[in-house]
Amino acid sequence: MSAVATLLSGDAALLALAVAVAPLARKPQGGPIAYAGALAISSALLIVALVELLKPPAGEALALPLGLPWIGARFRIDALSAAFLVIVNLGGVAASLYGLGGYRGEQSPQRVLPFFPAFLAGMNLVLIADDAYAFLLSWEFMSIVSWALVMAHHREAANARAGYVYIVMASFGTLALLLAFALLAGPAGGYAFDVIRAGSPAPGVASLVFALALIGAGSKAGVVPLHVWLPLAHPAAPSHVSALMSGVMTKVAVYGFIRIVFDLAGPAAWWWSVPVLAVGAGSALIGVLYALMQHDLKRLLAYHTVENIGIIFIGLGLALAFKPFGMASAAALAMTAALLHAFNHSLFKSLLFMGSGAVLGATGERDMDHLGGLIHPMPKTALAFLVGCVAISALPPFNGFVSEWLTFQAILLSPDLPSWILKIMAPAVGALLALSAALAAACFAKAFGITFLGRPRTSSASQARETGRLILAAMALFAALCLVVGVVPGLFIDALAPAVSGAIGARMPGQSTIAWLSIAPIAESRSSYNGLLVFLFIVVSASLAASVIHRFASDALRRAPAWDCGFPDPIPATQYSAESFAQPIRRVFGAVAFETDERVDMPAPGDLRPARLDVTLRDRIWDRLYAPLIRGVEEVSLRLNRLQFLTIRQYLSVVFGALVMLLVVLAIWP
Amino acid sequence: MIVDLVFQLLQMTLVIAVAPLLTGLVRATKARLLRRRGPPLIQAYRDLVRLARKEAVVADTASWLFRFVPYLVFAATWVAAALVPTFATGLLFSWSADLIAIVALLGGARFFLALAGLDVGTSFGGLGSSREALFGALAEPAMIVIVFTLALVAGSTQLSTVAAHMVQAHVGLRVSLGMALVALIIVAVAENGRVPVDNPATHLELTMVHEAMILEYSGRHLAVIELAAMLKLVLYISLIACVFAPWGLAIADASVADRLFGAVAYLIKLAVAGVALGVFETSIAKMRIFRVPDFVGAALMLGFLGALLLFVSRTLK
Numbered sequence: 012m013s014a015v016a017t018l019l020s021g022d023a024a025l026l027a028l029a030v031a032v033a034p035l036a037r038k039p040q041g042g043p044i045a046y047a048g049a050l051a052i053s054s055a056l057l058i059v060a061l062v063e064l065l066k067p068p069a070g071e072a073l074a075l076p077l078g079l080p081w082i083g084a085r086f087r088i089d090a091l092s093a094a095f096l097v098i099v100n101l102g103g104v105a106a107s108l109y110g111l112g113g114y115r116g117e118q119s120p121q122r123v124l125p126f127f128p129a130f131l132a133g134m135n136l137v138l139i140a141d142d143a144y145a146f147l148l149s150w151e152f153m154s155i156v157s158w159a160l161v162m163a164h165h166r167e168a169a170n171a172r173a174g175y176v177y178i179v180m181a182s183f184g185t186l187a188l189l190l191a192f193a194l195l196a197g198p199a200g201g202y203a204f205d206v207i208r209a210g211s212p213a214p215g216v217a218s219l220v221f222a223l224a225l226i227g228a229g230s231k232a233g234v235v236p237l238h239v240w241l242p243l244a245h246p247a248a249p250s251h252v253s254a255l256m257s258g259v260m261t262k263v264a265v266y267g268f269i270r271i272v273f274d275l276a277g278p279a280a281w282w283w284s285v286p287v288l289a290v291g292a293g294s295a296l297i298g299v300l301y302a303l304m305q306h307d308l309k310r311l312l313a314y315h316t317v318e319n320i321g322i323i324f325i326g327l328g329l330a331l332a333f334k335p336f337g338m339a340s341a342a343a344l345a346m347t348a349a350l351l352h353a354f355n356h357s358l359f360k361s362l363l364f365m366g367s368g369a370v371l372g373a374t375g376e377r378d379m380d381h382l383g384g385l386i387h388p389m390p391k392t393a394l395a396f397l398v399g400c401v402a403i404s405a406l407p408p409f410n411g412f413v414s415e416w417l418t419f420q421a422i423l424l425s426p427d428l429p430s431w432i433l434k435i436m437a438p439a440v441g442a443l444l445a446l447s448a449a450l451a452a453a454c455f456a457k458a459f460g461i462t463f464l465g466r467p468r469t470s471s472a473s474q475a476r477e478t479g480r481l482i483l484a485a486m487a488l489f490a491a492l493c494l495v496v497g498v499v500p501g502l503f504i505d506a507l508a509p510a511v512s513g514a515i516g517a518r519m520p521g522q523s524t525i526a527w528l529s530i531a532p533i534a535e536s537r538s539s540y541n542g543l544l545v546f547l548f549i550v551v552s553a554s555l556a557a558s559v560i561h562r563f564a565s566d567a568l569r570r571a572p573a574w575d576c577g578f579p580d581p582i583p584a585t586q587y588s589a590e591s592f593a594q595p596i597r598r599v600f601g602a603v604a605f606e607t608d609e610r611v612d613m614p615a616p617g618d619l620r621p622a623r624l625d626v627t628l629r630d631r632i633w634d635r636l637y638a639p640l641i642r643g644v645e646e647v648s649l650r651l652n653r654l655q656f657l658t659i660r661q662y663l664s665v666v667f668g669a670l671v672m673l674l675v676v677l678a679i680w681p
Numbered sequence: 682m683i684v685d686l687v688f689q690l691l692q693m694t695l696v697i698a699v700a701p702l703l704t705g706l707v708r709a710t711k712a713r714l715l716r717r718r719g720p721p722l723i724q725a726y727r728d729l730v731r732l733a734r735k736e737a738v739v740a741d742t743a744s745w746l747f748r749f750v751p752y753l754v755f756a757a758t759w760v761a762a763a764l765v766p767t768f769a770t771g772l773l774f775s776w777s778a779d780l781i782a783i784v785a786l787l788g789g790a791r792f793f794l795a796l797a798g799l800d801v802g803t804s805f806g807g808l809g810s811s812r813e814a815l816f817g818a819l820a821e822p823a824m825i826v827i828v829f830t831l832a833l834v835a836g837s838t839q840l841s842t843v844a845a846h847m848v849q850a851h852v853g854l855r856v857s858l859g860m861a862l863v864a865l866i867i868v869a870v871a872e873n874g875r876v877p878v879d880n881p882a883t884h885l886e887l888t889m890v891h892e893a894m895i896l897e898y899s900g901r902h903l904a905v906i907e908l909a910a911m912l913k914l915v916l917y918i919s920l921i922a923c924v925f926a927p928w929g930l931a932i933a934d935a936s937v938a939d940r941l942f943g944a945v946a947y948l949i950k951l952a953v954a955g956v957a958l959g960v961f962e963t964s965i966a967k968m969r970i971f972r973v974p975d976f977v978g979a980a981l982m983l984g985f986l987g988a989l990l991l992f993v994s995r996t997l998k
Contacts, residue, residue, distance in 0.1 A: 407782055
């Protein structure tokens, strides 16, 4: 059986599982069946995708007599889809493992179990779709099923609002993609991707397609300013679904963008890179600043997804900048950085969401200000979460550093670009990327430090228990992968090379042949990095220092109450909280980014009232962009409401007027 | 190969060996300028040995991370210091990580130190960590844009190659390099917690940053952290010296005599920098904490301007 047929039958199996599990969902055996089935199918799909990625690309295609009769449904797998299939199914494996370990904690399994395999199937189908109809249908299926999962706990008011905002934004994004494909297909209606590829659209049409793809795929990926639904919807879903939505579904959106812009829309104009770089850098900075201000652990992670999507789009923007000027190797480097970061982000963001789910399961709390000290009762979860934090903060020798390092190397090639705008933009984007990377480290020092370190702030935190074995296994798998990708990045860069050359037409020089498993994007004299040696050096020198000191100086240890400059305080509330940890950063960036308003209410001496500090943060994007839009829509619908109460004569004249107007338009149309 | 390995190990020992001496020199300079006699130059060694031999007192609420962090911070700083050319470029492992990776290694050390500050669950630890997070978030991007400038001038992000380029090619005076130098000095002052950003000598509760983070440490753990801090000072001075004052630096394949000469030159540079730092710290007052973002932000803008000039001027040649 060909690879596409195998993948399709896997997706069909997932859909069948979804249907089969629906009547069983409330029964105790529903959870194990759904998750064990999803685990088995995802593992099989992962193996098929890996084989497809590693062997020379065949570009197998398959047409099924489904859907619209004159179109059918075409499916195809190439290196680019194989790379993203690996991301999706790896995430599916981990999420299913987590679900298998944690399904007992779910209060309304009938709202989760049937949709979980269907969601995995939807994402898989988007990646192998080979015509606009199949693509859009799978895309919308993926959106609606994930909406159902967001609404799993719909009785909470915040979740209902999250679901509403999500479905509105998702429909808007699909509309943009629908228009993009309509433009690509042209009046002849060639919806198959190979027909679209063969015809090259006029430059104006191509630019319009690009803009619509950026809006449509960008809103699904969560780029600023289309990100507003993401921090609402991702945390609302059950934690393993949050992991899938944040870690994997945003990557499917990135795939959609690459597929349309690099593959289908014909030769790119150089200026396309300008908006992509701008939204990338903007998303990176705004995402991390908002993440820093959160005290809800899952919402912090969701905002941070916006940052990482920004980094991926910076890579894509650089690739779009280099490609039209014939700088193929630089474009390949930038594309590799983007794809590797997409893979890396799917690893550590899924890991962190699963960790937050473990914390939620153990304590019932998502608010970091009610947690603390969890490293003592949950040491293994803490270690896995710490690995995720280090990796996402782009610290060597973990994987996040490698992809950001590649992005920096790509930025350093941009002085050779002939365009002035790009020459000025590139260092600014680089500086913003560096700033957001440094802020990310602060953000995750906060996320780990406030949640897992210190003293427990509430009784639910002090009575926590270590989470189950399967959840730990899922987290350990991804933590280990974070380290492996960071230590031997060359192997993964080489594995991505076919996908890169599919999108760019060139690839990075082979990395696995370089001595000592170093990576050198251009030439070794220019820049090289060796994760393996850095990792070994750190391990060796730390153990050397520890053993020398323990051997020759002292290894005596005494436990005592904390010193705290002589003012130890038994109340855990005196510790730094999520709010206070970010206060210096809020003070520096807040006035510009959030219009912060701090009011201190300090009672006069002798007054027994407690002092109060009120801080309000405003979301400027919501205030400036969405609030006026919503008001406008309300205004217009109020006006149009009158149309519902006309007499039959008035309706007839409205119809007549519309007909005349259309005829006039047709007459004038060139 | 063996010779290269010997030189690499020599460099790693050298930086550790001179680090306390340099700190002692800065302290002695400051004492002399205040007309105190001050401790002898080797006092820093004695302090380290004394601390290391004491028993370590660890708070009840501390986790395993607390005891792990000192060695990790030390290791990350030491590895970074081993990659900065001191007396010679092109050492055995100089290609294993470039300047961006060195910055990230130091960022990793800061990350774990901030976690250690939060671990015990005291208010001072949190205070130090949160302020350090702010300083780091501003100093690190400044450092990266400085790396951009150096990389564009030398055509490489490998520090060894950059230093060799500075020695061999007649780079001459460049506006962007001047800006990078000023920015780098500001970053070095901020990263090492020197006056006017932080005061390494203070234990006044509300003014400390680095000292607040490590308040709960004692004994051997404190000794290791102190040594890492001293090492970081050496690292930044070596970094400035190898790029902006590369005189005497032995380039790859130099003879042993050249390398010896390089080592002597390096020690002289360290001494000059140490005295200059002492004079600078004595002649300036510590800033309020929320003035620091302006100070470090100036480094970011200077570094950015320098990089921008280079990006734009590339086609003018």
